[in-house]
Amino acid sequence: MLQLLKRLQAASALLVLDEIDKVGEGKQNGNLLDGILPLLTPDAARYFDTYLECPVDLSGMSYIATANDLSGMRRTHAALLDRFRVYTMPSPRREDLPVLVHGVLAEICAERGVDEAWVAPLTGEELGLVEHHWRGRSVRGVRRLVEAVLAGREALATRM
Structure with a gap:
């Protein structure tokens, strides 16, 4: 997120996580879903970046996520879903x-x-x-x- 803000030279940005339900579940090199969870709270203004080893303010970031199916995420990442407003679109007929x-x-x-x-x-x-x-x-x-x-x-x- 910091690289995005730097590239935009802005304090705010919108990050679209397309088909978030397709993110792998492996944890060997970390997991996107686990990593993004703390960024979706009001505490993001005091997010501690472990790579920079200092606090950074990511409160200007907004997130939109799309998914085709939420059933797996409800089981494995219910806390993540709680931080999004979920809109369900019907399948085309x-x-x-x-x-x-x-x-x-x-x-x-x-x-x-x-x-x-x-x-x-x-x-x-x-x-x-x-x-x-x-x-x-x-x-x-x-x-x-x-x-x-x-x-x-x-x-x-x-x-x-």
């Missing part, structure tokens, strides 16, 4: 697919530097294919399917 596909298509266009106006939305048949092959839960799966549809369009496009 089949009826959500049109909105998901539209968002994924917009994201792909932005990544490719193409204006959305130049890319036709998925046809009913294409959307049906995405729905047929989507196994549920994962937005990544929706993205892979939309990319496959776009690749099929490009392969079948007539060239002059």
Whole structure:
């Protein structure tokens, strides 16, 4: 955290811990979840850095963590979860697919530097294919399917 603050030349920063439920449970070289626990309390203003061997003020740090499944963390790191406000997002459903596909298509266009106006939305048949092959839960799966549809369009496009 100190390196982040130094690099930003700021007294505050936001640290995003993406998919915190995937952190390894080994303790041989320390454990991220055990190490971050004392930083999530009001006492972070008086955190003692063992490497610098002096107290440091990390009270300006904010944390957001994402997770796909909290069941393992509830068993092994319940104290850590108590320090976060937990918001549960429902898994996407089949009826959500049109909105998901539209968002994924917009994201792909932005990544490719193409204006959305130049890319036709998925046809009913294409959307049906995405729905047929989507196994549920994962937005990544929706993205892979939309990319496959776009690749099929490009392969079948007539060239002059």
